[in-house]
Amino acid sequence: xxxxxxxxxxxxxxxxxxxxxxxxxxxxxxxxxxxxxxxxxxxxxxxxxxxxxxxxxxxxxxxxxxxxxxxxxxxxxxxxxxxxxxxxxxxxxxxxxxxxxxxxxxxxxxxxxxxxxxxxxxxxxxxxxxxxxxxxxxxxxxxxxxxxxxxxxxxxxxxxxxxxxxxxxxxxxxxxxxxxxxxxxxxxxxxxxxxxxxxxxxxxxxxxxxxxxxxxxxxxxxxxxxxxxxxxxxxxxxxxxxxxxxxxxxxxxxxxxxxxxxxxxxxxxxxxxxxxxxxxxxxxxxxxxxxxxxxxxxxxxxxxxxxxxxxxxxxxxxxxxxxxxxxxxxxxxxxxxxxxxxxxxxxxxxxxxxxxxxxxxxxxxxxxxxxxxxxxxxxxxxxxxxxxxxxxxxxxxxxxxxxxxxxxxxxxxxxxxxxxxxxxxxxxxxxxxxxxxxxxxxxxxxxxxxxxxxxxxxxxxxxxxxxxxxxxxxxxxxxxxxxxxxxxxxxxxxxxxxxxxxxxxxxxxxxxxxxxxxxxxxxxxxxxxxxxxxxxxxxxxxxxxxxx
Amino acid sequence: xxxxxxxxxxxxxxxxxxxxxxxxxxxxxxxxxxxxxxxxxxxxxxxxxxxxxxxxxxxxxxxxxxxxxxxxxxxxxxxxxxxxxxxxxxxxxxxxxxxxxxxxxxxxxxxxxxxxxxxxxxxxxxxxxxxxxxxxxxxxxxxxxxxxxxxxxxxxxx
Numbered sequence: 001x002x003x004x005x006x007x008x009x010x011x012x013x014x015x016x017x018x019x020x021x022x023x024x025x026x027x028x029x030x031x032x033x034x035x036x037x038x039x040x041x042x043x044x045x046x047x048x049x050x051x052x053x054x055x056x057x058x059x060x061x062x063x064x065x066x067x068x069x070x071x072x073x074x075x076x077x078x079x080x081x082x083x084x085x086x087x088x089x090x091x092x093x094x095x096x097x098x099x100x101x102x103x104x105x106x107x108x109x110x111x112x113x114x115x116x117x118x119x120x121x122x123x124x125x126x127x128x129x130x131x132x133x134x135x136x137x138x139x140x141x142x143x144x145x146x147x148x149x150x151x152x153x154x155x156x157x158x159x160x161x162x163x164x165x166x167x168x169x170x171x172x173x174x175x176x177x178x179x180x181x182x183x184x185x186x187x188x189x190x191x192x193x194x195x196x197x198x199x200x201x202x203x204x205x206x207x208x209x210x211x212x213x214x215x216x217x218x219x220x221x222x223x224x225x226x227x228x229x230x231x232x233x234x235x236x237x238x239x240x241x242x243x244x245x246x247x248x249x250x251x252x253x254x255x256x257x258x259x260x261x262x263x264x265x266x267x268x269x270x271x272x273x274x275x276x277x278x279x280x281x282x283x284x285x286x287x288x289x290x291x292x293x294x295x296x297x298x299x300x301x302x303x304x305x306x307x308x309x310x311x312x313x314x315x316x317x318x319x320x321x322x323x324x325x326x327x328x329x330x331x332x333x334x335x336x337x338x339x340x341x342x343x344x345x346x347x348x349x350x351x352x353x354x355x356x357x358x359x360x361x362x363x364x365x366x367x368x369x370x371x372x373x374x375x376x377x378x379x380x381x382x383x384x385x386x387x388x389x390x391x392x393x394x395x396x397x398x399x400x401x402x403x404x405x406x407x408x409x410x411x412x413x414x415x416x417x418x419x420x421x422x423x424x425x426x427x428x429x430x431x432x433x434x435x436x437x438x439x440x441x442x443x444x445x446x447x448x449x450x451x452x453x454x455x456x457x458x459x460x461x462x463x464x465x466x467x468x469x470x471x472x473x474x475x476x477x478x479x480x481x482x483x484x485x486x487x488x489x490x491x492x493x494x495x496x497x498x499x500x501x502x503x504x505x506x507x508x509x510x511x512x513x514x515x516x517x518x519x520x521x522x523x524x525x526x527x528x529x530x531x532x533x534x535x536x537x538x539x540x541x542x543x544x545x546x547x548x
Numbered sequence: 549x550x551x552x553x554x555x556x557x558x559x560x561x562x563x564x565x566x567x568x569x570x571x572x573x574x575x576x577x578x579x580x581x582x583x584x585x586x587x588x589x590x591x592x593x594x595x596x597x598x599x600x601x602x603x604x605x606x607x608x609x610x611x612x613x614x615x616x617x618x619x620x621x622x623x624x625x626x627x628x629x630x631x632x633x634x635x636x637x638x639x640x641x642x643x644x645x646x647x648x649x650x651x652x653x654x655x656x657x658x659x660x661x662x663x664x665x666x667x668x669x670x671x672x673x674x675x676x677x678x679x680x681x682x683x684x685x686x687x688x689x690x691x692x693x694x695x696x697x698x699x700x701x702x703x704x705x706x
Contacts, residue, residue, distance in 0.1 A: 179602060416585060460588040500587065500597060502639060503606040507589060513597060513604045521585040521599050 008053050012098050015042045016091050017227060023084055023091075024230045030079040039087075040069040046094075055102045058094065061112070064119045065090055077126055086118050088231075164257070167218055174214045175405060175496040181207045182494070182517035211405065219254035219401075222300040222309070225264060226251055229271055233296060236275045243282050244275060244294045253300040255307055259399055262379040263309070266372040270311045270395050271296065273368065278315030278393055288390065290314065306423065307401055312394040318387040320344055326353070342478075345385045349373040380511065382528070384478075408514075409473060410493040410522060411486040413456045417522035418486075419495045419514055424527045426474040426481055428489055444483055446474065453483030454534050475527045482531050495524055509533060556656065558678060560649040560685050561628065564616050568645075569654065569678050569685035570630070576640065578648055579627040595644055598627070605629065607642035608694055622646065630690045641694050652685075654678035659687065 019042045026035045043066040050059035065087060071077050093111055097104075104112055181204055188200040226248050233246040255263075279285075279294030286292055299310040320341060327333045327347050347353060351370040376383050380400050387393040400406070400423070408419035409428070429446060443452050457469055469485035495514035500523075504510065508529040513521050558569035579600070584607055586596040593612040597604050607627060612618060624647035631638030662674040675692070677684045 176602065461586075498604045500604055501606055503594060503641065504587060504590060507587065509589060510587060513585075515599050515602060515604075519599055520583065521597055521604065523585065523587060 005053065008049055009098050012046055012049060012058075013095060015046050016095055016098075018042050020088065020091055020231065021227045023087055024227070024234065026079055027081070027084050027234075036069060036072050036079070040066065040073050043069060057104055057112075058097055058102060061090070061094065061097075061116065064116060064123070067123055068119065071123075071126055083122060086115065086122065090115050090119070167257075170214055171218060174211055177207050178211060178405060178494060179496050179515055182515075183519070184517075186517035215256075215401075215405075216254075218257050220257050220260055221251060222253050222255060222260070223251040225260055225267075226298065228264075229267065229298065232268065232271060233275060236272065237279075240276065241281065242275065242279050242294060243292055244279055244296055246296050246298070248298045248300075250300040251298075253302055253307060254401075255300075255399065256401065259379045259381075262375060263381075263397075263399070266375045266397075267298075267309070267311070269368055269372050271298075274311060274313040274315065274393065278313040278317075280316050302401075307399045309397040309399065310394055312392065314392040317389040317391055317393055318345065318348070318385075319389060320387075323347055342384075342386075345387060348385065349383070406495050406497060406524070408493050408495045408524065410490040410516075411456075411471075411473065412488045412490055413469075413486050414461045415467075415487065416460075417490070417516060417520060418456075418460075419493060419522050419524045420473055420475065420484070420527060421524070422492070424475045426476050429472050429474070431470050431472055431485070444472065446483075449481070451481050451483050453485055454531065455485045456530075457485065457487070459530060459534060475531075477528060477531045482527075484527070484530070493522075495522070497524060556653050557651055558654050558685065558687065559628070559651050560680065561645040562647050562649060563611055563614060563645055564619070567649070567680070567683055567685040568610075569652070569680075569687045570628070570690060572651055574630050574632075574690050576629040576631055579629060579642065581621050581625050581627065581644075584644075598642060600629070600640075600642075605640055605642050607644055609644045611644070611646070613693070619646070624648075630694060632691055632695055641690075643690070643694065652678075652680055654680065654685070654687075660684075662686070 019039050022035050022038045022042070026032065026039065029035065043062055047059050047062040047066055050056075050062060068077075068083060068087070072079055072083075077083075093108065093115055096108055100108075184200050185204065188196050229248075230246055233244055237244040274296050279296070280288070280290075282292040285294065295314045297310070297312045299308075299312065301308050323344055324333075324339075327344075327350075328335055330350075330353065332347060332350060332353075333339060348369045349372075353369070373383050376397055376399075382398045384396045384398070385393065386396070406419075407422040409422055409425055411418050411420060427446070442454070443450050445451070451474060453472060455469060467487060469487055471487075471489045472483045472485050473489065474481050474483050493514075493516070497512040497514060499512050500507070500510065509526055510523045511526045512524045514524055516522055555571070555573065557572040559572050559575050560567055560569045562568070579598075582598050584596040584598050587594060590596075593609050595607040595609040595612075597606050599605075609618075625644065626648055627642040627644055628648065629640060629642050631640055633639050658679040659676040660679070662676055674686045675689045676687045678687050
């Protein structure tokens with residue numbers, strides 16, 4: 001593909017994405033003139049570009065489509081559901097064409113012809129025949145000039161396109177810079193010369209700013225990935241004869257693009273679940289005294305060092321008794337085990353667990369939620385689920401803002417360096433100041449709260465070292481607080497995460513390694529997994545570990 | 549050195565007085581011992597990780613991997629950096645050995661199949677016995693011995 005064609009293709013696909021978004025809005029606001037204008041303009045540009053590049057098939061097809069919107073714009077007809085359906089189908093067809101060699105092939109010839117016929121039927125049904133449209137083509141060009149005058153871009157260049165690889169290279173260079181910076185700080189503290197100190201300090205400030213800037217460049221608003229979701233909800237709802245309003249909130253929230261890529265599939269899956277299993281049929285909803293229209297809300301928001309994404313539906317919710325009996329049947333829990341509602345709901349993340357009685361096309365094969373959980377764990381996120389029967393289900397995903405650099409607490413355990421992510425840390429205490437250390441039940445009392453603690457010396461090496469732990473780091477684990485006993489807390493550290501590689505893939509408790517200023521390696525701990533592992537070892541409920 | 553010669557060249561190293569050999573084209577470099585950070589909850593032969601010019605390199609202790617007794621480092625101890633797999637980017641792993649000897653040419657007809665019985669360690673680890681003068685060097689195929697999958701499978705068993 002030559003560079004012109006590549007540029008044309010990427011632009012065309014972007015136009016199609018814009019139109020798709022516009023059309024979906026148009027569906028709910030059919031009288032919005034500016035939306036019609038937007039769709040018309042995009043079609044016109046697409047047609048022009050395609051004709052210029054000599055892709056006659058695409059140009060002609062777009063021309064027909066444009067004719068419909070020409071009428072809508074002239075207020076001769078109104079936007080109706082069939083028009084939107086056909087346009088969406090046509091856009092899909094156009095994307096297929098654009099992604100292939102832009103010519104008709106045996107595979108898409110049939111669909112091309114049937115769509116063309118449909119479009120022409122709409123045009124003829126409007127009381128005009130198609131030839132008169134061709135006749136008024138000259139007029140269309142006039143009106144195009146009018147359009148292009150109106151909303152021009154305000155700034156001459158408000159942004160530039162950068163290939164993702166270049167961004168990735170920049171990010172890896174920035175991480176190198178941060179590592180080098182740490183080394184320089186160590187060196188200057190060893191040779192404290194006034195000039196050197198001042199220069200090193202300025203460099204540190206600048207590299208921090210470069211880091212923050214580089215990060216912000218890799219952030220994209222959640223908005224960018226929700227358009228396909230609108231489409232999915234719309235298509236699936238009509239297929240299943242359900243009436244669903246899909247609402248997005250806080251889509252301006254920004255996320256690292258790598259995280260966003262990893263999020264697409266799990267979110268799709270969760271939405272499918274909500275549509276298929278969550279929202280009831282309209283008749284059933286009315287019987288239960290709910291509005292006919294089901295409601296699914298995708299909400300994004302930022303809190304602390306995390307971004308949260310929630311998918312909330314007002315459907316039938318999950319039946320806890322059903323989950324319980326299913327779990328007992330599968331041997332996941334004992335007949336008499338007492339589980340909190342929260343623990344019970346966590347069971348749906350166990351591989352092979354599905355309470356759906358029917359297996360449908362969409363979901364229910366039981367390969368869902370565990371995959372969702374694993375995929376989200378891959379991007380260092382966590383999933384929680386809340387559900388009330390007959391009121392609906394909410395799935396909350398907690399994500400880090402970025403993956404490559406984390407703020408951490410540098411601690412020593414058995415003389416080795418470890419980093420605990422600062423986002424998990426609640427408070428740090430010196431052991432001598434902590435009242436009432438109960439070594440029998442391994443609990444401490446901080447601020448009148450009884451907190452269980454884990455001796456990391458024992459957890460990480462298998463035996464306690466000769467030097468007893470002196471300090472305690474209290475971390476958040478779900479809603480609980482858990483203390484981690486360490487030799488000593490060395491300070492705050494900006495850790496550039498490096499993967500440990502395939503040899504340690506099976507290791508959950510360590511997320512990666514980072515190189516300290518003096519060239520030593522510190523391992524970055526995943527506190528959730530450390531704690532989980534500890535509890536699993538204690539209670540011997542291995543089935544649950546396998547699940548999480 | 550032509551390709552054939554390169555394929556026949558082996559780097560020999562020792563473990564507890566025994567002589568081993570590894571294809572030279574699998575070897576990227578030889579490092580002296582540096583501080584190794586032990587990774588918790590990993591099998592005993594995973595010695596840990598080292599900082600190789602800003603990247604993390606896993607290190608396998610060949611002694612433990614081959615079922616020999618652990619021994620303290622000597623001045624001759626070193627880490628052979630080996631590339632595993634044939635892809636564009638081979639998986640790098642450090643192999644801790646007692647000492648590195650020399651690069652030798654062992655033509656294919658001087659390599660005998662490993663004896664079926666009587667070997668002091670697991671026969672799967674040795675692909676052949678190469679004659680080097682009066683001695684025999686046990687030829688190791690790093691793709692087989694140090695591959696990550698096998699390690700993980702072993703870890704699961706242990």
